[in-house]
Amino acid sequence: MAKSLLSIEELRTHFFTDEGVVRAVDGVSVSLDEGDTLGLVGESGCGKTMTALSILRLVPSPPGRIVGGRISFDGRDLLNLPEPARRKIRGNEISMIFQEPMTSLNPVFRVGDQIAEAVRLHQKVGKRAAWDRTVEMLQKVGIPAPERRAREYPHQLSGGMRQRVMIAMALSCNPRLMSADEPTTALDVTIQAQILDLIERLKDEIGMSVILITHNLGIVAETARHVAVMYAGKIVEYADVQTLFGNPQHPYTIGLLRSLPRRGASARRERLEVIPGLVPSLQALPPGCKFNPRCKEVIAQCREEEPELKPIEPGHLVRCLRR
Numbered sequence: 001m002a003k004s005l006l007s008i009e010e011l012r013t014h015f016f017t018d019e020g021v022v023r024a025v026d027g028v029s030v031s032l033d034e035g036d037t038l039g040l041v042g043e044s045g046c047g048k049t050m051t052a053l054s055i056l057r058l059v060p061s062p063p064g065r066i067v068g069g070r071i072s073f074d075g076r077d078l079l080n081l082p083e084p085a086r087r088k089i090r091g092n093e094i095s096m097i098f099q100e101p102m103t104s105l106n107p108v109f110r111v112g113d114q115i116a117e118a119v120r121l122h123q124k125v126g127k128r129a130a131w132d133r134t135v136e137m138l139q140k141v142g143i144p145a146p147e148r149r150a151r152e153y154p155h156q157l158s159g160g161m162r163q164r165v166m167i168a169m170a171l172s173c174n175p176r177l178m179s180a181d182e183p184t185t186a187l188d189v190t191i192q193a194q195i196l197d198l199i200e201r202l203k204d205e206i207g208m209s210v211i212l213i214t215h216n217l218g219i220v221a222e223t224a225r226h227v228a229v230m231y232a233g234k235i236v237e238y239a240d241v242q243t244l245f246g247n248p249q250h251p252y253t254i255g256l257l258r259s260l261p262r263r264g265a266s267a268r269r270e271r272l273e274v275i276p277g278l279v280p281s282l283q284a285l286p287p288g289c290k291f292n293p294r295c296k297e298v299i300a301q302c303r304e305e306e307p308e309l310k311p312i313e314p315g316h317l318v319r320c321l322r323r
Contacts, residue, residue, distance in 0.1 A: 005209050006032040006055070006177060011069035013047075013054045016062070020283040024050040024064070026233035029309070032177070032226075037203070037210040039224030039241070041217060041256070043279055047233040048213045049099070052179040055211075056090050073177070092122035095170040096179040097163075104166060105154040111162075112138070112150025115169045122173045137168040141198055160191040164198070171202055178203075179211040184219065196223055217260060221245055229253045232280060232290040235309060239316040249318045251295045289321065297322055 013025035025047045032038050040048045053059050054066055057078065071078040073094065078086065098104040106114060115137060116130040123130070131150075138146035141164040154162055163183065170178055180199060184192040200223055203210055212224055220227055220241065227244045229237040229252065237250040248254045255275040277294035280286055286293055292302040301321055309319040 003034045004031055005034045005036075005074055007070075007072040008051075008055070009070040009072075011051065011054055011071065012067050013050050013059055013064060014067050015064045017283075022282045023233050023285070024282060025054060028069075028230075028233075028235055030228050030235060030238065032209050032211065034176075034209055035203075035207055036226065037212060037224045039220035039227040040211060040213045040230060041215060041220055041227060042230035043215060045279055045282070046230040048230055049181050051230075052096060052181060052211060052213055055179065056094060056096060057086055058090075058096075088122070091118055091175075092173045093175055094177045094179075095173070095175040097166050097170045097181060097183050099181040099185060105162060107154055110151050110153055111157065111165045115150075115165070115172055118169055119172050133172060134168075137172050138165070140202070141165075141168045141171075142194070143168075160187055160195070163187065163191075163195055167195070167198065167202070171206065174206055175208055177209045177211070179213065181213045182215075183212075184214075184216070192219075199223070217245075217256060229256070232285060233282060234290065234319065235317075236291065236319040237317065238309070243316050247316075249312060249316070249323050250291075250320050251297050252291050255294075289319075 008028055008030050011025050011028045012023070015022040015024055028047070028051055030038065040051065042048055050059065055071055055078065059066060066079060073089065078089070105111065112131065112134045115134040119125060119130040119133045120127070134150055135146045138150055143149050143161060143164050149157070149161070157165065183199065184195050187195065196219060199210065212220065214220060224241050226240050227238070228235045229250065231252050237244065237248065237253045244253065245257065248257055252275070258273040259275065261272060275294055280290060280293065288303045288305055289295070289307055292298045295302065299322065305321060307319045307321045309317050311317050312323055
């Protein structure tokens, strides 16, 4: 049996603003085994990125704060570790590919220097060894002429190249867990496929676990083993990828899948289905089930009672009163 690497229990990350409390992550519980890939999916603002930032303790404070829960990484409680111990884990054992490489990379430093800095910090090696490791990683992620590219600045690289640099930086210390936040956003479909294949290949080579954060269900179907669907700061459905796509249960998950384009001549003539309404403000969430204002299956009980995430079969959890 696979060994559990990451366990999140009832994680709550809130932002305290002048307008009120924003419950960005509101009681998330999920686990990840060694070598596994977990897809975190949902609309923008549902809490996917903030969950990953909470693992790394990178929540901007103020106004953000982790107000409850537990995050266990290889048996260590990340929320109660002193900051020096967390720094040794962050970027070394746990890394992250951030959503926008142009803003994540420092524009005034060469890309090679930015990768080498992380290697020197965590691996305790000299400048020459760190630079050699940098060139090696750039070559491993498929960047041609890596020695020359390492001496260039972020603005001199294409979007796909910058994304590969971010991946090289995230993998430079052979992490055990990597979070990839929308790693293919704003890339054309050819580059998207290359980036996803690269992450999958390097995952197998290093033996790491991956949290893939995306709103693209097609990417999840190709790369993830398990999927957690998030809505308004909560997980509303969790299952292995085959079960989720073959037998979705939560009305929100069903709506997401029905909104995907279908193949065939008849499908091309059909209008795509949409989920009615808008995502609720996290400062003014509706009572009861948070999805009830947009749900086609809503009943009176849904507007009054908050459903729990419960199993409907082994390994398949759903947050719905009607299931």
